[in-house]
Amino acid sequence: TKSTRPQRLLKAVQKHSTRGDPQSVISAIDHFCRHREWAMNVGDEKGSILDSVVSELNPEKVLELGTYCGYSTVRIARLLPPGARLITLEFNADYAAIARQVIAWAGLEDKVQLVEGASGDWIPRMKEHFGIETFDFVFLDHWKDRYLPDTKLMEDCGLLRKGTVLLADNVICPGVPDYLEYVRNSLSYKSCYFKSHLEYTKAEDGLEKSVFLG
Ligand SMILES: O=C(NCCCCCn1ccnc1)c1cc(-c2ccc(F)cc2)cc(O)c1O
Numbered sequence: 001t002k003s004t005r006p007q008r009l010l011k012a013v014q015k016h017s018t019r020g021d022p023q024s025v026i027s028a029i030d031h032f033c034r035h036r037e038w039a040m041n042v043g044d045e046k047g048s049i050l051d052s053v054v055s056e057l058n059p060e061k062v063l064e065l066g067t068y069c070g071y072s073t074v075r076i077a078r079l080l081p082p083g084a085r086l087i088t089l090e091f092n093a094d095y096a097a098i099a100r101q102v103i104a105w106a107g108l109e110d111k112v113q114l115v116e117g118a119s120g121d122w123i124p125r126m127k128e129h130f131g132i133e134t135f136d137f138v139f140l141d142h143w144k145d146r147y148l149p150d151t152k153l154m155e156d157c158g159l160l161r162k163g164t165v166l167l168a169d170n171v172i173c174p175g176v177p178d179y180l181e182y183v184r185n186s187l188s189y190k191s192c193y194f195k196s197h198l199e200y201t202k203a204e205d206g207l208e209k210s211v212f213l214g
């Protein structure tokens, strides 16, 4: 039976990168997506912006909504200090199965906890299930119509603190208009836009960085 794109992406990682070397995993995925098959990873251009936000923040507790094949998981986890933890939520079981192998190949499994399920179900359970007080950094990259409800849910569950940084992918393409309107007009956020391009294309896209003011 025909393989899936995530399966072909994993094979490219195992063939063209070095086990335990996250940078080589990132490069192998970017090469595959640019020269073989496009895939919805945050990509190298927006990925560099993601890197700079994470490096400046040095977060201890990170939440990623939307793992896909684990590309941004590897980008973030490789920059985390020892003892820091990344929880990544993926709804699609097939994506999760590939992501686990990509994260393990990169040698980052000790920093990452991949949880399968719906963000709306898991966000209310973060505190009691994972012993999380608040997150320092949240990367939103899942269903675009869930960015806003899940952000409000994180607020209501007390998972955000003064200074928590939300970074949202795809705010132009596919676009998250309701989320943008909220974080840009709410007195509880200081928001700014990083103009970039849709991964591996010339189309405009960008990241929105929003600091929760409490
Ligand atoms: O839909 C996207 N991501 C969510 C995937 C499903 C998440 C499942 N899940 C995980 C946790 N809770 C739910 C996405 C799409 C595009 C895109 C852009 C242009 C185009 F023509 C086609 C596609 C680009 C991205 O960068 C994206 O992130």
Ligand SMILES: [Mg+2]
Pocket: 040, 041, 042, 141, 169, 170
């Ligand atoms: Mg995305």
